[in-house]
Amino acid sequence: MQHNKNRLSDLTEFINIASHEMRTPVQSILTHAEFLYNRPEKYTQEYAQIIFRNAMRLQTLCNNLLDVNRIERQTLKLKKEKFDLTELVSYIIQDFKSSIENSLYDAKNIKLSFESAGEIIVEADKDRISQVITNLIDNAFKFTEVGSIKITLEKKDETAVITVKDTGSGIDPHVLSDLFSKFMTISVKGTGLGLFVSKNIIEAHGGDIWAKNNSDGKGASFIFVIPNNSSGKYKICIKS
Amino acid sequence: MIALKKILVVDDEPDISSSVKRGLERNGFQVDAYTDPEKALSEFKPGIYDLLLVDIRMPKLNGFELYREIKKKNDSAKICFFTAFEVYYEEFKKVFPTLDVKCFIRKPITISDLVVHINAELNNK
Known part of the structure; x- marks a missing residue:
């Protein structure tokens, strides 16, 4: 029981951290998309770069989550x-x-x-x-x-x-x-x-x-x- | 002439602090933004800001600690915590039982919704 409780606690903590790591880049993407939507003529290149950078951050997080799953299931194959x-x-x-x-x-x-x-x-x-x-x-x-x-x-x-x-x-x-x-x-x-x-x-x-x-x-x-x-x-x- | 409401934004994510500053300025606020909470604290001038908008999970000094230190300089400072972290009112009360804060704004949020929250807090006597 203690083992399961610790795992659950770890899992809860992980979900908190993972959700933080997802919401942070989404905040930047959302705000800059909102700027582009409202005033598309201004700072387009700068906003696009910020959206791209934060989307890449989300992509890395998604890839890491999928890789952990593959590692734990022993299905990560090397080519x-x-x-x-x-x-x-x-x-x-x-x-x-x-x-x-x-x-x-x-x-x-x-x-x-x-x-x-x-x-x-x-x-x-x-x-x-x-x-x-x-x-x-x-x-x-x-x-x-x-x-x-x-x-x-x-x-x-x-x-x-x-x-x-x-x-x-x-x-x-x-x-x-x-x-x-x-x-x-x-x-x-x-x-x-x-x-x-x-x-x-x-x-x-x-x-x-x-x-x-x-x-x-x-x-x-x-x-x-x-x-x-x-x-x-x-x-x-x-x-x- | 109506004086612009002045907001202090502290968020260690440069993309967020700069965009929130820009977004709030477009909505008629005067904004100072910092990515370093220690710098925000050392440069803090009491009685200037109508509201503090502060991230919670930051290096060197987290948002709760920053607010506690700011309260020593300016006891009546109003604050909204602006966070992507799952820390809410109950957690805050556990850590800082003597500090009374009820405004927690959860990321992600659009600038237009953020402005609604900020105006509500500013109008909250």
């Missing part, structure tokens, strides 16, 4: 292909830079950079790896007001190692061990699903993901490793 990880990360970085330039991202005081050892071919699910990298960079932006976010890609033995290092607020040491648990969130924004989904995607590739505070005391680093030629599971197994 593996061979691709160059350096090229993929370059495209992702370019997308972020374009979003910043087009004011879709409020990150003008942050320098985003990428370093790679060159071509690194992996056999993995390109969309899912892209999802993980995007989630890590997105989180880095959330916790960094000024400074830099540096993405490094290295080849070590038969693995590819990606590090997303920021100069943000860092991670409370008390939550480090639970950071990738479902519903774990360390800010007033977010549902605590993104890192849970990312961890499951990386583990499904036979890899590992972890986080640490930077040794210089500024910000945190998120690191994941995947085998170049992944023989990871095709279905995600939930660890108890």
Whole structure:
């Protein structure tokens, strides 16, 4: 009974947080759609950008909710292909830079950079790896007001190692061990699903993901490793 | 000449604070908007605002804490909490039993409906 009560309490809390995360972008979409409806001649481009940005936020939330469901039902399948990880990360970085330039991202005081050892071919699910990298960079932006976010890609033995290092607020040491648990969130924004989904995607590739505070005391680093030629599971197994 | 009613908006979401400011100004209000509750508190001047419109779930200082601090500077300040979070009157009374607030406006809401709520609260003596 106690177990069920705790689960229910978790579920209630999650529904509260998820509904907050849905209503917040809907508020921006609704208001700016109302402006366009009432005075379509003014600020059209700016309002369209805000509507787009908030619709994307809703899309990410919906995708995360669906992914959690797939993970828990063990039906999340990987579609593996061979691709160059350096090229993929370059495209992702370019997308972020374009979003910043087009004011879709409020990150003008942050320098985003990428370093790679060159071509690194992996056999993995390109969309899912892209999802993980995007989630890590997105989180880095959330916790960094000024400074830099540096993405490094290295080849070590038969693995590819990606590090997303920021100069943000860092991670409370008390939550480090639970950071990738479902519903774990360390800010007033977010549902605590993104890192849970990312961890499951990386583990499904036979890899590992972890986080640490930077040794210089500024910000945190998120690191994941995947085998170049992944023989990871095709279905995600939930660890108890 | 009738003086414009002055509203203080505090919401950590820049898209929301800026659009609410713009929407209320188009409806004849004078508006100051902040995304940082600590800055809103440090720059708060007593006796200026007819109404505070404050988000609840914010970093550094949540809406309840902000209101409690503002009350120390301006005891008669009127407030409407503007929230996407499922925290309502009963929850608020549990946390702050001595503070009397009845205006909770739930997001999402159109600017036209928001104006109706704000006018009702302003007319509420």
